[in-house]
Amino acid sequence: MTSNSPMTDTATEERRTTGGVRVIQDHQHIVEIVSDSGEGAQKCGQIFGSVSAKMGNGVWTVEIIPAEIQPPARSPAGASGNRIRIGTEEVTNWGDRTNVCVAFNEQVLIARHRLDGLASDATLLVENMWKDHRDEDIRAEWAAAMEELSAGGYRIVEVPMEEQCLTVVDNARKGKNMFALGMLCWIFDRDLDLAKEQIAHAFRKKSEEVYDKNVKLLELGYAWADEHLEVRVDVPTKHSPDDMVVMNGNQAIAFGAVAAGMELAAMYPITPATSVSHQLGEIFHKFGGVVHQAEDEIAAAGVAIGASYSGKVAFTITSGPGLALKTEFLGLAIMSEIPLVVVDVQRGGPSTGLPTKVEQSDLLATIFGQPGDAPHVVMAPATIEGCFHAIVTARRIAETFRTVVVVLTDANLATGVQPFPRPTLDPAWMGTRPDMSPVPEGKRPYEWDPNTGLSQRFIPGQPGGMHTLTGLAHDEDSHVAYASAINQLSSAMRSRKLAVLQSTMQPPKVNGPDSGDLLVVGWGSTKGAIEEAVANARAEGLAVSSLHIRFLSPLEPGLKEIFQRFRKVMTVEINYSDDPGEPYITEENRRRGQLAWLLRANTLVDVDCWTRVLGEPLRPGVIQDVIRTHMPKKGGAA
């Protein structure tokens, strides 16, 4: 990849010198801490991100996670840690390449290098205990790695982390992360008191002694950096006028569920969705809520449906393979019009796929996955803040429209940590307790409004509302339908609800001028990266705009009209599509990105696409390259 985005790589705007130390001033910088699993790099990264957010930087943190809990030590595949992008303004995505990387061994560092993750002028701070290790093989691995890295042109600093940490703790493996944090605090001039506060929070379940040792290590790292490092980085901070909270997308979903008045979450452990239930497990009981860990994905859907059926809307949380298992139950809920919210935190697929990595490949399966015609709502928040509000909206739609709402997020949102304006909680979000008043005589359980398909559901406990809900075709009385016309009518009624929902929506807003040469359309977590790329491409003089779609089923209105104002429309997505020009690939047989597929079918506009499944979020610099190469030729047909 050859990105020349002005936001990345060589983004320094100004250099100055104070007392022998060079200060790089930049409006954004990307920092990584990588280690073997279990060495605490993630904790270091999280604290660095929190401190930066509290100081007024925009922050976007992503986890670097190996698939195993304890992969072999010192293996490139085992690299574990955090990647933190800080900026003066709000940071909406993980950015391009890393500028400063702290690595606890050279193997995890080489992994980042091989993934093309490091900027050409990056500063690499690497633990040097391996250089003179008593094991000859390790010494050889170090030498080979250093040779490979030296070709990259990086600024490599060898740091005696082990040696330094052993002056404070007996087991340096348990201390290097705080030493690394100290170094980073020096480089980025972070407030050490804030760092200590965060350490106290991170180790709140541990003893005072543990806290003291970690603070000592922090200070040691800071002092070591002060003595040995020559470059500091200044990413100016800017305090937001708003009250902010900082969390990841899964935490935002958990909080959103509480704010939406949910009282039951049913789940089965699955990466990367599970941490929603971890967060709920910490707080839900305080609100009278229950996290039910079911025996399997199917049962999780069943319990949520049983709870929803008997009262307030419940929800279930899953990821792709789990969604596949829930398919039949979702069909039942749609057929029998039981409101239900489903969160699918997408990962790479198909099958077990890439459990910890981001992908947007569940879109079509989510919309069309149920056998039979099963219209339901699918929406995708684009930001971490959006994850919070999506659950509130989803609950309301599920209840109003008596249907299933699937909220599609992904591993990028799930693990990305970002500050966002603190939601001003509204009691109306929580909804009301179900109406348990007697059902008027003669009222029927599926008394569809012939215009809208909407009907009032009866809840067990409501006198006069007794009926047997069924997944069989049924009439307005919920009686099994033996006449064929009833199936046509009930199908129309269920479908109509989506059109009614769509009629309540405004067309989406174009980011940038609402006409031009190229419109880049995205959905879900790619919004920040796409908009950053579009802004930079426009700065280059390209007539490009972007559009982000939040509702995928029903699609938001007005798309065709918007598309027609651009000479070319393309989607950018994290799912698989055939690239034109590959062997056997023709216009006719080309398998396109999933949103592109939907948009083509719904608008009859020749929507192109560019998609990748690299198991990582899209980089804005790469999208910018794509924009350049996909601009329609001047004067020619789009």
Next chain:
Amino acid sequence: MSSHSCSLLFPVEEDHDYTMSDYEGAQARWCPGCGDHSVLTAAQRLLAAEQLKPEETVFVSGIGCSSRFPHYLSTYGFHGLHGRALPVATGVKLNRPDLHVFVVMGDGDCTSIGAGHWMHATRYNVDMVALMLDNNIYGLTKMQTSPTTPQGYASNTQPLGSYLPALNPIEATLGITNASFVAQTAEWMPAHLYATLEAAYQHKGFAFVRILQRCPVFTGDLYQDAVRNPDMIEMLEHPDGIEVPDLHQIYQNVARHDPRNMDAARELAEKTDRIRVGVFFRDESRPRYEETRHLPLHTTGEKIEILNDELDKYAV
């Protein structure tokens, strides 16, 4: 247990508001002679005897002949997916402990496609009655072998006879940690069936009842000998289980079995010399999931206050 359990009649006391007919739903469409009819009658009789408000009663079923059950009642009903009645019922009871929840499943539902839920529902021990209507065959789909089909019994999928020994649902349920009520009865013994249902309803916890029944179309011959020859039946009786003295004249093999004795229960469940009906095991002291998980609800105002406190922890 209650005084009704000894009678073959349907006693409805005068001051009760509901009679059996108040629980009647659509006309049952099962085949004439199907054992499901007899279970439906027993259930309606139980509802009337217990004066359960139809609006506070939910029958959850799976898919199969027996799962049409809720349609033929006037309570709330949930006719869901094949094998998945138990999770739905668990969700209902978890959310609404105030409701009376009954589950009706067939042998395919419970012991085959939904077998995982059977094990876990037993362990959750949520307070509900789970009726497994076991006719040893898939009826609705027209005679396929089920896990409880006797070895050697021919079906459309195994015309040379079922290859494996039949699964023993009582033995299996007794093997699950936290099982709290395990009983077996037969549809051709209506008094016993009723007494068992009543005991199951009155049990606090997950009451698993296997009901042996004939499918007149596909397995009509299976229990024919047992129906004709009461000597093939042994009734397990105990004051802590059920006692049906009215049947003693017909069924003379009556064994006293203390349903607290798990070892004896497992031994009896394994025996194949006779068909044993009665309560194999019963222990109300076992933890019930919906009670363990029950939390007081909060008002919206309280929730907002707590949520704001929680958000404070994430404030920048």
